[in-house]
Amino acid sequence: xxxxxxxxxxxxxxxxxxxxxxxxxxxxxxxxxxxxxxxxxxxxxxxxxxxxxxxxxxxxxxxxxxxxxxxxxxxxxxxxxxxxxxxxxxxxxxxxxxxxxxxxxxxxxxxxxxxxxxxxxxxxxxxxxxxxxxxxxxxxxxxxxxxxxxxxxxxxxxxxxxxxxxxxxxxxxxxxxxx
Numbered sequence: 001x002x003x004x005x006x007x008x009x010x011x012x013x014x015x016x017x018x019x020x021x022x023x024x025x026x027x028x029x030x031x032x033x034x035x036x037x038x039x040x041x042x043x044x045x046x047x048x049x050x051x052x053x054x055x056x057x058x059x060x061x062x063x064x065x066x067x068x069x070x071x072x073x074x075x076x077x078x079x080x081x082x083x084x085x086x087x088x089x090x091x092x093x094x095x096x097x098x099x100x101x102x103x104x105x106x107x108x109x110x111x112x113x114x115x116x117x118x119x120x121x122x123x124x125x126x127x128x129x130x131x132x133x134x135x136x137x138x139x140x141x142x143x144x145x146x147x148x149x150x151x152x153x154x155x156x157x158x159x160x161x162x163x164x165x166x167x168x169x170x171x172x173x174x175x176x177x178x179x
Contacts (some may be wrong), residue, residue, distance in 0.1 A: 003079050006133045006153055010125075013160035017122060020050070020167045024111050027174060032111050036173050043170055043177075044114070045105035050166050051117040052103045057159050058124040060142045061152040065128060068135035068152075077133035079153050088147045100145050125156070132156065 003009050024047050032044040041049065109117075132152055141149035147158060 003081070003157065006077050006079050006129065006156070009079060009153065009156050009160065010129055013125075013156065013163070016160045016164045016167070017118070020163050021115060021118075023167050023170060023174075024115055027111060031174065031177050034177055036176050038176075039173055041105060042107065043173055044109065044111050045107045046166055046170050046173070047111050047114040048105035048107070048109040049099060049103060050163055051109075051114040051121070052105065053162055054118060054121040054159055056103065057155050058121045058128075061125070061128055061132070061155055064137065064140050064142060064152040064155075065131045065135065067140045068137050069131070071136075071140065073136035073138070075134060075136040079157075081154065081157065082151075085147055085150065085154055085157075092146060097146060125159075128152075 003012065027043050033042050035042065137151040137153060141151055142155070144150050144155070144158065147154075150158065
């Protein structure tokens with residue numbers, strides 16, 4: 001997770017998305033909504049949660065980009081994770097989190113609909129890439145419930161990690177079902 005440019009984060013997130021999509025598409029309709037021992041969400045709900053979070057992050061990033069444009073400081077597209085975020089990643093590695101109410105799944109969304117919502121978020125981020133690479137976001141942040149104040153580039157980094165984390169969780173859930 002040593003990225004030096006925004007473009008590298010976009011590339012890494014694209015690879016995660018490709019794997020996540022392949023995983024999600026491998027889930028049958030009966031598996032999607034099956035209740036799994038020891039799990040509070042179904043696989044469909046897990047994928048819905050990822051889509052909800054990514055939609056929210058794209059809205060946050062758009063607002064932060066607007067603030068950066070107003071400030072008018074340019075960037076060369078480089079990226080450096082803050083020391084505070086790096087420390088939080090180390091501190092919280094492997095921790096189990098409780099999703100805030102606003103990003104909890106409803107449980108009524110089909111996997112293909114969640115994947116369509118993820119594709120829309122990806123398109124929104126792709127449209128923002130040039131701005132993310134062009135503006136300096138020093139001091140332009142929005143708080144994450146566990147990681148603290150993040151710049152839009154750090155939110156982008158968290159987005160890929162969040163999706164990868166839930167893909168691993170979902171793979172374990174699916175293995176239980178197929179056991």
